[in-house]
Amino acid sequence: MFCDALTMYYKIKSLPAYFEPWNELASSLPDLIREKKLRDAVAELPLLDHNQLREYSEWRLAHLQLSLITAGYVWQNGDKGVTQVLPKSLAYPFFNISSQLGLQPVLSHADLALANWSIIDQNGPYDFENLECLYHLPGGKAADWFCMVTFMVELSFAKCMQSIVRILELLGSAGNLSAGVARHEEQTETEVSQCLQQVSTAMNTMQDSLARMRDNLEANVFFNVIRPFLSGWGGDTNPLPEGLIYEGISDTPVKLTGGSAAQSTTLQVLDALLGIKHIQDKREFLVRMREFMPPEHKHLIEYIEQLPYTLRDFVTSSSNQVVKAAYNHAISTLTELRDYHIQIVKMYVVLPAKKANEGNYESLDNKGTGGTSLIPFLKDIWADTRERLLADNQTSLNASDGHSSVAGLTVLAALAAAAVILGFSAVSALRR
Ligand code: HEM
Numbered sequence: 401m402f403c404d405a406l407t408m409y410y411k412i413k414s415l416p417a418y419f420e421p422w423n424e425l426a427s428s429l430p431d432l433i434r435e436k437k438l439r440d441a442v443a444e445l446p447l448l449d450h451n452q453l454r455e456y457s458e459w460r461l462a463h464l465q466l467s468l469i470t471a472g473y474v475w476q477n478g479d480k481g482v483t484q485v486l487p488k489s490l491a492y493p494f495f496n497i498s499s500q501l502g503l504q505p506v507l508s509h510a511d512l513a514l515a516n517w518s519i520i521d522q523n524g525p526y527d528f529e530n531l532e533c534l535y536h537l538p539g540g541k542a543a544d545w546f547c548m549v550t551f552m553v554e555l556s557f558a559k560c561m562q563s564i565v566r567i568l569e570l571l572g573s574a575g576n577l578s579a580g581v582a583r584h585e586e587q588t589e590t591e592v593s594q595c596l597q598q599v600s601t602a603m604n605t606m607q608d609s610l611a612r613m614r615d616n617l618e619a620n621v622f623f624n625v626i627r628p629f630l631s632g633w634g635g636d637t638n639p640l641p642e643g644l645i646y647e648g649i650s651d652t653p654v655k656l657t658g659g660s661a662a663q664s665t666t667l668q669v670l671d672a673l674l675g676i677k678h679i680q681d682k683r684e685f686l687v688r689m690r691e692f693m694p695p696e697h698k699h700l701i702e703y704i705e706q707l708p709y710t711l712r713d714f715v716t717s718s719s720n721q722v723v724k725a726a727y728n729h730a731i732s733t734l735t736e737l738r739d740y741h742i743q744i745v746k747m748y749v750v751l752p753a754k755k756a757n758e759g760n761y762e763s764l765d766n767k768g769t770g771g772t773s774l775i776p777f778l779k780d781i782w783a784d785t786r787e788r789l790l791a792d793n794q795t796s797l798n799a800s801d802g803h804s805s806v807a808g809l810t811v812l813a814a815l816a817a818a819a820v821i822l823g824f825s826a827v828s829a830l831r832r
Pocket residue numbers: 549550553554610613622659660661662663664666667668738741744745748749767768769770771772774778781782
């Protein structure tokens with residue numbers, strides 16, 4: 401189902417002829433950045449009418465192109481050569497396209513991981529050998545590999561979306577039957593267990609995909625060559641502390657977090673499903689990251705979070721050891737995935753940051769995109785996950801977690817939301 405949606409989404413690799421100046425610039429980005437000629441090329445760019453874009457995929461592709469050109473424009477000359485104003489020919493369409501899509505006018509996960517791929521042989525499998533990047537960051541094949549691996553992590557997750565939707569459906573019907581009382585049909589428990597097992601399998605595959613990062617991406621290349629272009633603007637330690645002015649939109653600079661896979665929907669959907677609670681600054685950060693997701697992705701997380709029945713309540717109020725074990729297994733698998741991700745962050749960010757800076761981006765240190773202190777922050781999120789493991793004797797639970805009313809949305813609505821996960825929606829009618 402999701403793979404069909406994938407191929408449907410990518411019928412185009414470039415924008416229609418009217419947008420050729422954007423196509424050309426986006427295609428020659430690494431060369432122009434290396435020769436430090438991108439700003440000159442942007443100066444020649446005509447102001448194009450973004451309303452000439454037609455279907456959803458064109459709008460997303462335009463966002464991808466303009467986000468990459470913007471990142472190149474700002475960071476081309478290193479952290480000491482940043483520019484405070486994005487010229488109108490770039491800023492005006494980029495800002496408006498972003499508003500139209502409900503995305504931010506900055507290079508983000510929705511661009512690099514979700515929208516920057518193409519399948520080589522349409523009849524072939526979705527694997528590393530049969531995928532390629534549409535557009536390229538500085539860093540050559542290593543940068544492409546970074547995008548592809550991140551995409552494959554997303555794809556691994558997409559495979560369990562149907563199981564997640566089925567769990568929600570089963571919980572909904574169990575909730576309607578028993579109105580909160582612990583009375584679940586054995587068959588329902590068995591099916592929930594099976595679906596949970598599929599979710600755990602998908603998480604294992606996500607980790608396997610993430611592990612492939614090491615195959616073709618060296619830490620110093622990621623840290624010194626690729627990562628600077630993922631930076632945002634605004635904040636005390638940022639080379640653009642006041643933010644970036646989008647000429648033609650406003651004279652007030654805009655502060656924006658840069659691109660990070662923390663903007664991925666995957667782990668936040670899993671947190672919502674499994675009832676993992678992050679508090680204070682952790683939750684604030686993760687909720688802020690939702691503003692960088694396609695709106696349908698954000699709505700899916702919010703939908704699961706506000707359901708009146710939770711998987712955790714279902715499991716803890718059951719005496720069925722199989723469903724409890726399946727839930728605990730899912731929590732352990734997610735804990736393990738987060739643990740593995742922390743190793744990746746140490747390898748690609750913390751360790752290179754300790755070495756002498758090799759590039760022109762000294763001030764973009766080992767703080768996270770949100771200015772967070774990385775490892776303690778990620779370890780807290782990891783600990784919140786592990787903390788939700790059920791103890792052996794934990795078989796009943798008070799109706800907790802503040803869910804009391806009947807959800808207004810049906811599981812069908814969740815299915816619709818799920819169908820657009822990853823942005824590979826067949827939905828082409830944009831809200832104009
Ligand atoms: C070279 C590879 C990667 C590096 C260096 C990296 C780095 C980071 C950093 C520094 C953070 C802290 C928040 C921030 O600063 O934005 C973070 C958070 C996060 N990253 Fe990654 N990341 C990598 C790959 C991935 C991939 C492929 C995914 C999956 C799609 C992912 C998912 C997440 C999530 C979900 C968070 C939020 C914390 C959490 O929920 O555990 N990362 N990452």
